Amino acid sequence: MTVIDLEALRKVRQPVNDAWTLPPESYFVGSVFNAELEKIFKTDWLCVARQEQISAVGDFVSIDLPAQPIVIVRDKLGELHALSRVCLHRSMAIIEGDGNTTRFTCPYHNWTYELDGSLRSAPMMEGVVGFDKGKCQLPGFTVEIWQGFVFVSQADQPKPLAGQLKQLAARLEDYDFSRLEVIETLEFPAAYNWKILVENFMEAYHHIGIHQHTFQPVYPAKKAFVEYNRYEPWSILRMPGQAVEGGVNMFPNLKPEQRDELFAACVYPALLFAASASGAFWYQLEPVAADKMRLRIHVLAFPEIAAAMNEDNRAELKAAVSMIHAEDTEVNAGVWKGLQASVTRQGRLSLFEESIWHLNQLWLDRMYPHIT
Template sequence: MASNTNPDAALAIAELNMTCARPFDDARAMPPQVYTQASFLEVEQQTIFQREWQCVGRVSALARAGDYLTADIGGQPVVVIRGSDDSLHAYSNVCLHRMSVLLEGRGNVRTIVCPYHAWSYTLAGELRAAPLMDRQAGFCKEAYRLPKIRCETWQGWIYVTLNPDTRPLSEHLAELSALIAPYEMGNYVETFYEEHVWDTNWKILAENFMESYHLPMLHRATVGPHSKLEEMECPPGHDAFNYHWITKEATLPIGNAHPDNTRLEGHWRKTTALIAIYPSHLITLTPGYFWYLILQPRGVDQVHIRFGGGLSPEFVSDPSGREYMKTLKALLDKVNAEDRRGVEAVFRGLHAPLAKPGHLSPLERPNYDFARYLGQRVSDENRA
């Protein structure tokens, strides 16, 4: 390990790489330190969150000029805003005066106004006004412009990255685009959006989404009785993502293709894809609806969650579509409550002196691939 690597983080990385070196038929869960060490999270921030493409929301959330959303990417506050030119732009969400965060949450503005000293910026990121600064001889308004951040869209999603050298998003996710092309996910319409904070490590929640092995037990009061593990397929993952399929007749009409859907044929009309785009964009995509989680760590012991979902175009047009979605949302809320109890219990258990990672099941192939992704990213050869 490099001399500037924290010794605790170096040990955790070494143990993670030993775990990743095992073949899948002898795979183990990741070591506890990967989830509990602040020094390991610092390495993740440097090698993953400050360098990878990260999703921040749906394009449809920014429909009008001035619509914006905010995020924190590897410690960098970011704002994505619909400009007067109808294009999406991403900027540093930090004032160029005394470095206050500018905007919070989501909303709509005509100008970006700093809440501290009222310096204001246009939707193009140019400094518009700075009270009393015309009295300061050395001040030049034209010299101030919010730094741009790379922003691209894919399948109706907005992604940003702090890395100016990473390959275009369309290339990064080309293999996934080919896999899920029949759904035409870019045309799905978001119908709900929420934000939450849970008391667990971000990777525990990501792994929980990636595997369906826990469904019969953890969700025994909701979706568990309808979950047939033998119906699930978990192929090996790819460099940028992992996935698994569930093909079945859904209990709720929006789980299968709408009668008016002529895009999907054969098994695609009743196949659900569960997709984990690294590092932290998680999507359940069905023929009739989708829902998603976008995760950002808040220290090792908390994760900020963007939770949303919506309908395929055919169900948006169906008079019963919104009612179906309302029923599904009520179910998802119960499922999320179960997941929260589960992932917070795992985080507590990881701190136990006798905690030891066990073998993974055949249905936890996505977790194995996720661990290998993490191990590769945090290793020294990938550090700046």
């Protein structure tokens, strides 16, 4: 993977006030995405679900990690597993979607697996030399729950996630994130590189542009600031402003300055979430290729608040999410097209885009660790 000029990468590595954006090739070249598969997606912790989606025995959620279809499932002993959902026979997916089950039966030739991934039965395999169903087990990956988000790592011995996110967890203390549940989900087409979405999510500079009539009057770009620890894989963008008039009081324990702000956070590489005093959102993105991801935006709420909501409240929430996302999609799609133009070069970052600088350093740490 030598498509990116080393000088260009050194410009990304400069201190924030002297740094440039990632080179355009980082976004659209297939071999860069393939390297990201190895160095980021198969190594880092990826968020795959919320814990309430898999709270009961037999609950399962299917997820396509990049180049790795998996199922997260709670087995009969109450233990959580992240298993490959590729059948050990001839590689069909043993399950799709979400739900509750007692076992998984592959639809192709009916091989049946227990919830812990062991093979329970394989019909008409008598006489096959050396075949021992007792030795057949779906490969598994490491699972960790943090703030109610379920993470999976494909690394052999991943460094526990919670220890890397201590400072971020301290910032979230008053929000009680682990009690939130998904109450609405919206899915959007996203035919552009995953990093474009992450960058857009993590800066408020664009409130003066594409969100000038929506976010800017409430959360002005100039007031936003970034907190980060250079050596931990997260970033948080705080956007002081005004609490939404008449909104739900979702988080009653917030300090006064938290009550008036919106924050956006990223756990590198791909968990994005945001909260204000009146609501919380989780952007679930699953990169598929350099030019494509699956994108779902989930609305999160405490169960007692969700129970008190009527259809109008939910419709309003969904309309607000869709309106902001439509504005962001316009610029994300525009950036995607622009990055592929032959004259496009790296750009300069505003100091109001410090999170992007931080994310770029995390990307370089993984992809080009020798660039210092």
